[in-house]
Amino acid sequence: MKRRDVMLVRYRLLLLVLLLLSSGEQHGLCGDKVDPASADFFEARIRPLLVRRCLRCHGSRKSGRGLRLDSRKSIIRGGKSGPALVGGKPATSLLIRAVRHADAGLKMPPGGKLPEQEIRLLERWIRMGAPWPADVSSRTLSDAATHWSFQPVRPLEPPDDPDGWSANPIDQFVVSKLKQQGLKPVGGADPLALIRRVSYDLVGLPPAWKDVEAFRDDHSEAAYRRLIDRLLNSPQYGERWGRHWLDLARYADTQGGSVDCPIPAARLYRDYVIDAFTADKPYDEFIREQIAGDLMAAEGPDGRFRERVIATGFLGLSIRNGIFKHYHPELIIED
Numbered sequence: 001m002k003r004r005d006v007m008l009v010r011y012r013l014l015l016l017v018l019l020l021l022s023s024g025e026q027h028g029l030c031g032d033k034v035d036p037a038s039a040d041f042f043e044a045r046i047r048p049l050l051v052r053r054c055l056r057c058h059g060s061r062k063s064g065r066g067l068r069l070d071s072r073k074s075i076i077r078g079g080k081s082g083p084a085l086v087g088g089k090p091a092t093s094l095l096i097r098a099v100r101h102a103d104a105g106l107k108m109p110p111g112g113k114l115p116e117q118e119i120r121l122l123e124r125w126i127r128m129g130a131p132w133p134a135d136v137s138s139r140t141l142s143d144a145a146t147h148w149s150f151q152p153v154r155p156l157e158p159p160d161d162p163d164g165w166s167a168n169p170i171d172q173f174v175v176s177k178l179k180q181q182g183l184k185p186v187g188g189a190d191p192l193a194l195i196r197r198v199s200y201d202l203v204g205l206p207p208a209w210k211d212v213e214a215f216r217d218d219h220s221e222a223a224y225r226r227l228i229d230r231l232l233n234s235p236q237y238g239e240r241w242g243r244h245w246l247d248l249a250r251y252a253d254t255q256g257g258s259v260d261c262p263i264p265a266a267r268l269y270r271d272y273v274i275d276a277f278t279a280d281k282p283y284d285e286f287i288r289e290q291i292a293g294d295l296m297a298a299e300g301p302d303g304r305f306r307e308r309v310i311a312t313g314f315l316g317l318s319i320r321n322g323i324f325k326h327y328h329p330e331l332i333i334e335d
Contacts, residue, residue: 034133054069065081191216237277242274245273246273268313290312
């Protein structure tokens with residue numbers, strides 16, 4: 001091969017490499033190896049934002065204009081208008097131009113402009129190079145099997161507590177960890193502080209003064225157990241702790257959105273959750289009733305048909321944007 005031909009081949013190879021590099025910079029998406037800080041930022045701020053604001057129209061069920069924003073591959077591929085991101089350049093990224101309503105013909109999301117804080121989060125993410133940790137879908141079944149939640153339960157002996165501070169096996173683990181950190185447990189609380197802490201923890205309310213006086217006069221172990229049992233059996237316990245489940249299930253008394261009309265029957269599911277916590281319903285039964293309560297109710301007449309059907313309100317805790325009703329025909333709680 002002549003020297004001129006060799007130089008021509010090298011020139012073409014160099015040009016190809018430069019094109020590949022420029023293509024990677026244009027998309028600006030980090031690979032699977034993302035530093036922990038960037039991964040935490042994406043998982044805590046960006047992925048929830050995309051799920052909440054974008055995936056209804058740009059996800060697996062529907063991909064408006066051919067654009068999906070639910071995986072790294074799809075965001076690299078882009079849609080009919082081209083790639084959604086230009087790495088390190090939020091001002092020229094199609095995604096930012098859309099959410100900032102910079103172009104008259106491209107304003108997303110259709111329900112209204114995003115809050116400025118959320119737009120700035122997206123801009124910061126793109127400025128970082130749009131780090132995107134490995135997709136969950138890319139993990140194999142064998143990888144999932146190594147997760148701690150799938151490991152068999154093994155008996156674990158509590159560490160020794162030679163000082164005798166522990167009142168139960170859980171305390172022994174706490175004391176052991178404190179010693180590892182060079183710390184010592186604090187002393188026991190006085191009766192007034194103890195009843196206040198217990199009351200706020202279990203029912204979210206301060207104790208009545210008559211109860212404070214009674215516990216001050218008798219704060220024996222038996223009196224303490226009676227106090228705990230009374231608080232656990234009170235309706236306020238179910239109201240305080242049931243609301244955490246209601247928050248996770250995204251319960252609301254109204255439809256939300258721009259109309260925000262009341263949902264009269266929504267309280268039935270709310271009361272079901274409160275009653276379940278107050279009655280200390282077994283967790284497995286609590287879950288089964290909400291997923292398949294109608295099927296359980298049909299199994300036999302045990303007087304709980306209505307309760308179990310109401311429990312399936314969990315499946316309907318969703319919102320339905322009025323202009324997209326034809327895309328979401330499934331039953332929801334406002335029905």
